[in-house]
Amino acid sequence: MAFDDWLAVERVRQPERVVVAVCAGLPDMIGRAAPIHIQEILRSLDRLDPWNEAIARLGFSADHAAGDIASLHRRYRRLCDGLTKEFGVDPSTETQTMFERLSTMGTPAPVGPVVAAPSASAVLPTVLVSPIETITDDRVSRDIAEVLTDDIRTALAPYREIRVVALAADVASVKDTVADALAAYVLTGKIRLIGAQIRLNLQLGNIATGIIVWSDQLSVEQTNLSTAIDDVVAKAVGSILPAIESDITSMPELAAYAGADDIILFAKARRLMSFDRTLPEIQAAAAMLEEIVERNPRHVHATIWLARMYNTDFWQKIAGHDVAAFRARALDLARRATAYEPSDGRLLLRLSWCYLRSRNWLRADRGFRKAITQMLNHADSMNECAAGLCILGELEDAERYMQRAFALNPAAPAHYHADHAVLLMLKGDAQAAEEHFEVCGERGLMYLAARLANAAYLPAFDQAEREVLLVEFTTLFHDAWQTERELTLSGALDWARDTLPFKLAEHAARLRNGLEAMLSATWPANLRTTR
Template sequence: MPKWRNSKKKQSGSVVNRETSPGGDGVHLRLQLLGEVRFSVGSADVTPRSKRARALVAYLALSRGYTATRARLADLFWGDRGEAQARGSLRQCLLEVRSAAGDTGVEILSSDRESVSLGAGWTSDIAEIEAAMAGPCASIADAIETAGREQLLGGLFVSDEYDEWLTLARADFDARLADAARRGLARAIETGDAESARRIADHYLLRDPGDEEVTVLAMRADAMRGAAPIAHRRFQKLRDYLAAELGTAPGPAALDALAAVASTPVAEPVAPTAPTLPVLPTHDGPPLLLVCPFVETGFASNLMHLADGVREEVLSGLSRFKDLRVLVEDRMPSSDEATMFGAGTIAYALTATLRQSGTHMRVTPVLTRLSDRSVVWSNPVSIEVSDLQEAIDAMVDRIIGAVTPRVERDAVPRAQPSAVYDRYLVARHRARTATTLHEGKAAADLLEGVIADAPELAVAYPHLIRLYNTNYFYKIAGIDPAPNRVRAFELAKTALSLDRGHIHGYTVMGWCQLWRGGWDAARAHFEKAVELNPYHSERIKEAAFGLIFLGEHAKGGDYLQRCLDLDPLPNDNFFEDLGFLKLMQRKPEEAVAYFDLIVEPTLFADLYGVLASCAVGHPAGPTMAAAWRRRIAAIWSPDVPMTDANMVSWLHTHLPFRKPEHWSLFSSYLGPVLRDAHPEAA
């Protein structure tokens, strides 16, 4: 968060008003005027329900002196009514605004017989942005980044006269933002502040890609920092935008800037007296995935533009993943251009080629690491096109299901442990790869540290929850997990409150509910996770395993089949879950076949494999059972006797069967691994 956003200095005037906003020490009311209009007092939402009430407060916040006459407001909002009716409507509107504050103790409005004003002690995002625009280059960059692409008072058209005022207010704000961008870029070029120049250019041109003057300054700044390819790209984007939207071409200034860039050595800055460029900060956020154009070849005329349709569906599916930042690109960027997305950003590009050959379609997706153009993943597949929609669904499922896990595996070794998000990536990796109790607890401590430093980082919570729910991924046995599960449940509630769209929060909450005996709540959370993202094979697998414990074997099996459709090369956990399902369906022969596919069995996968093998009378069953008893003994807590009763009780705490008959069935398999049945193992 930019430093100025928490400043307690008085802010400058907002869009229409040029005086000083009354925001300052003791501010209680905050107005959000960019995008959706919202009002808050601390964490309390005090936004009135009606559009007119919101628009009236916003109008006052953007007016000279933050006040207006009653006659002006009546004409502005109810000019199509008689004077008496308009004033009556105004009174009702003022009452609604005052009522919205509830018992917060804040007076949003003050009024007398002639005029209405905003109450004392408030601030707004617009006032803060304008204060920042009056500051140094870095502050201007913060302001433009915060403004983003949002419109002033989005969606608040309420009357013809108000709409005319709002159109002018938006134009005024946009003009001031553009002026700040130009002024900031010119100053940054003059002082050699390459990082501020980059930020101003990148964020402002997202808002207005057709601003030729800003583009020219941005190209000069790119040349200054030796980034000629990025300057070329800016020119191309300007040219394409002007041609598509206005039917024009870049003017002489842009052509001159392009010529200057072309004549400038890439490795050297334009200005030889410019100071040494600062080291750009490591980007703190999820890996970036650029979805570039998909190309089709050899298609019949009735299938033209199929690649664009597939790409749109892939984009829609990838947008559901919270561990990726997905951007649409009109071409594959070069390696030199990777830095424009932020120094330290872990970036990838996804492309695909679709070819038709008879009744088949061959799809070749390619996932490329942008920094060095290395191919991270490519898996060509041939699909029957007799049912076109089914073929498209199969393509989309395969691409979406494969991309995220490949990015995840590739990104972790490239993370920089200094940034909070990268610390999260490292901690998550250590949690998954821990081999001892010490390593498991160390991973938990790392995740606790990440959450302490960035409590809003919802993606970090589920991995810590899973550690606590499972005795650090079963690195110690025999102890009661209940105390850790209390902490896990509280973390799960926090995770969901932070992000209702993060499906990992739903799956871990589903498991928390399983262990608490909240069967209906568990099912609801698992189903919600799959509804939110039907492309995330790992999360669907977690939901499938949970449904098996709820006794819903058919649905759990359907979910596991969905996982296989998404990723034809599943990991060991998939075969563990599928084998366990077959075991609980009284099909140990099929279970054995799946457990035999596991390369590195977990403690429980090892157990299930032993039970299935013994159930079918496999000759190696007794030897496998003895090996598992040694494995569990190696991690059994020295504070608890390793008796049959304690072992069965511990297993019960980690296998939350809803139906007693399913626990009875599982218990019936346990004989081969119990110590009393094999006294030689004692």
């Protein structure tokens, strides 16, 4: 009996001693040992004590030292989810502060110039950029505040889906300017000097509701002001644009707008596309965009989204049909719009994806690289360019630009992690890929296929999770099957090949072989649609 009591105590105490000892020695190894070895140690610690914040903070340091901002975000998201689910709490202030500090450091330098463009229609969402204030009355803070205000305005100006206004005094002084805007926001900021560091707090608020839709605390080091200011501007602009789109697409009053004004119609279509919608709803959104394009062929944003929908077959909600007509329509839309606006980076990005799916590798590669130089601060577009380069097999370049997207947008959406997981799968790091798939929550059919394929290369993959993924994928695929042809395993594999058209044979084989290995034992080969 005494031995059993001792053994029970030791079974708890020994793992705790291991965790304490390793945590004490690991900081000295970070930056010196190979990152792959550090990651293996951290995974072992996670298995011993999964929601230990000290371990998570060590992971933050290791990710930052390796320049892996994507993994830093993944680790923080996993910790937040775990603490909420298991204990109903958020991470400690120390952990949150460390994440915020490290996620704002080391943003890659810009890769080209920013070119201003004229503002658009009077009812566009409007951003009032207020002069950044200084709390400490010193020359350095005042100069930085002035430069940041001007640079943020200049960097926001090229994005024609918003209107940028310089706010000279207060919101009331420009009330008439924003009265006709679909939504109006004010960007404010305060700077204070703390030793050799300039601390900047930024907030973006919806003027009508008073709700803060985005905020961040950034640091500017006086030792390298030019680079630090560029990093802050890139981070701010890369976060502001997704925050505005998210806020607008969730506006309940959109339904109350009558008529067919292009901007209102576009906002309604984007709302229909922004959630896990049904196929009829997405088709309705496509019809709205077609109406806009027919009336105004130069409407860049309607063209971009319509071409994207057709080129991805309504985000994989249609499978098994002849894709030729959709792909041809997408290519035609992208080409026409690019002829009108040859310098628009997002049109060039959309055209590059059309070339990619038609396996015009050279044009796709050139287009993605040119688009990147024109969209320095647009995190979503940066990530999408990187995903395209990933499919082309340019994994090192894709990795670099994906890391930049994570650095630009601290509230990285699920598909950032899913795209990075696909890249890691192609690199052969199945474990790291699964870690990103696990935290992202992305349930798109394409990503489910990639996750299943990746799981085939993980011998210890959880059997229960495997069954959940299999059921989810086969159910969604059956629902998406838009033809009376027999739904076979071969058809599913061909669909995966066309949806993720990897240029390199070894990458295509990794997807197909992995997916076939996971599906072959259970796939309902004689299943037919009931439509």
